Amino acid sequence: RFRFRFRFRFRVLTMGDLCASFSREQEEQNGIRTQLKALDAQKDAVRAQQKAIREKCQYVKVEDIDAAIERLENEMAHTSMPLNEEKKIVVQISELRKSKALVKELFESSGGAVDPAARDALYAQLKAVGEKITSLKAEEQEQRKIMDQIKAELGESKDEIPDLFKQKSDQYEIVKKCKETINKLRDEHRKVEDEYWTKERAWRAQAKEDRQKKWEAEQEERKKRDIERKQRQLDEAGEPFDREVTTCEQLVSYLKTFDKEEVAAEEVKSAPQAQDGMVVLNKKDAENEMDSWFTGSGKGKKKGGKKKATKPEKIVHSMDIISSFASLGLTAPTNKSGMSELITKLGEKKAEYLEKRKDEHVKRAAQKEAIAAQIAEGETKADEGEEKTNGTAEEKPEEAADAPEETAKE
Known part of the structure; x- marks a missing residue:
């Protein structure tokens, strides 16, 4: 029985497809007929227009009027005729030209002539659509015969349909009760x-509040540690500009060593000379000189012995000395000239840095006062029990969790 019902259902679907195709072909057929009616109406309008033109003038086409005008003009040009006949032909040509404009205007207003090829094409399409409709009707009749045959083969099974509907109704009641049970369990x-x-929401709210309080306490503790660290850094910080002042003092001492060497050299030059007839002790190569007196083997004096002018001695500094001068904005000297001026500049630099040290002491004192005020303000807030919120309580506890690691690094 199920097999027969399936076959019958398949034929019903096939019949539905055929009906849809039949409807589409009918719509196409109606459209073609509408176009043919429009062409017929246009053709009737053209005929009526031509009839009206014939009543007004002899010719109904522009080509015919042009041919008549050309014929009359040719006749005037190649035929000798009286003046009256010539005037009549001129008047006739003028009237033909006027009728040409009228015919052209009426032809354009009527939409032009009907194309016979377009009408033949529409008739061919209408014929093809009619053949398709005929074939579809034949297929529809064939499907109806098959459906009738299936109904005949189904036979006595038609009587079982009411029982099946009753069974379906009974099962529906069972399904309904099951759905009610499911809904009840879902509500529970x-x-x-x-x-x-x-x-869960209450627990999360409490946990959120605890994390907020913990974060606030950690923030307060962290702020205190920051203040204490700043205060400790100020207490442990050395004298400001100590490196610059020390550099100035060391460079002054370094330059004074060259002044000492120069003074020592002057003292040697100004030592008392030996008296005539006396020999200076510890003279270099003294014995060789005595021998030369008796043997005549001493070195002769060079001719033209004029003393050359003494050149200033160049000074070579280490890289540390050069970098020290550069850090102060000065240039290391290359010779001993101008040492006193450079020492004076170093003294001025030192005085300048000492003045800056006084200003830095004033700034540090103000910073210490500000830190002491912050400590006092924090203690006052702690005594009064003020509460603070950060505005993002969900994210700050995660930052607070990282605070111990940052504290350990510090």
């Missing part, structure tokens, strides 16, 4: 789940 589960989420 939803109730339990709502209670769970109520408790």
Whole structure:
């Protein structure tokens, strides 16, 4: 029975497709007929227009009027005729030209002549559509015969349909009861789940509040540590500009060593000369000189012995000395000239840095006062029990968790 019902259902679907195709072909056929009617109406309008033109003038086409005008003009040009006949032909040509304009205007207003090829093409399409409709009707009749045959083969099974409907109704009642049971169980589960989420939200709110309080306490502690660290850094900081002042003093001492060497050299030059007839002790190569007196083997004096002018001695500094001068904005000297001026500049630099040191002491004192005020303000707030919020309580506890690691690094 199921097999027969399936075959019957398939034929019903096939019949539906045929009906849809039949409807589409009919719509196409109606459209072609509408176009043919429009062409017929246009053709009738053209005929009526031509009839009206014939009543007004002899010719109904522009080509015919042009041919008549050309014929009359040719006749005037190649035929000798009286003046009256010539005037009549001129008047006739003028009237033909006027009728030409009228015919052209009426022809354009009527939409032009009907194309016979377009009408033949529409008739061919209408014929093809009619053949398709005929074939579809034949297929529809064939499907109806098959459906009738299936109904005949189904036979006595038609009587079982009411029992099947009753069985379906009974089963529907069972399905309905099952759905009611499912809905009841779903409501109970939803109730339990709502209670769970109520408790879960309360627990999360409490945990959020605890994290907020913990974060606030850690922030306060961190702020205190920051203030203490700043105060400790100020207490442990050395004298400001100590490196610059020390550099100035060391460079002054370094330059004075060259002054000492120059003074020592002057003292040697100004030592008392030996008296006539006396020999200076510890003279270099003294014995060789005595021998030369008796043997005549001493070195002769060079001719033209004029003393050359003494050049200033160049000074070579280490890289540390050069970098020290550069850090102060000065240039290391290349010779001993101008040492006193450079020492004076170093003294001025030292005085300048000492003046800056006084200003830095004033700034540090102000910073210490500000830190002491912050400590006093924090203690006052702690005594009054003020509470602070950061505005992003969900994210700050995660930052607070990283605070111990930052404290350890510090």
